[in-house]
Amino acid sequence: MVIVRPPLGPSNDLTLDFAVIRVLARAAAGDVSHCDLKIHLPDERVLAGPLEDAPAAQDTFSVDPPPNWLRWE
Structure with missing residues (x-):
């Protein structure tokens, strides 16, 4: 599993x-062959999905x- 904690842009966007x-x-x-990605946002919400997608x-x-x-999640 890969966890990233990026900043959220002003328009609720991520780069x-x-x-x-x-x-x-x-x-x-x-x-x-498979790795899950979890994106932890500053407001504590979490997005998840397969890194290969x-x-x-x-x-x-x-x-x-x-x-x-x-x-x-």
Whole structure:
């Protein structure tokens, strides 16, 4: 499991570099075929989803509503 704690933008948006997150996850956990991603927001809400379903590179997206590959926990 990978946990990130990014700042939330002024329009309830996030910018994450998923390529970097994948590299760091592989370095920490080895070459696993599945990795869960949890995004802990400053207001204590949590978004979660499979890292392999995330975009391939940096992406900016709204959390209201979140992309289809993420769900609220």
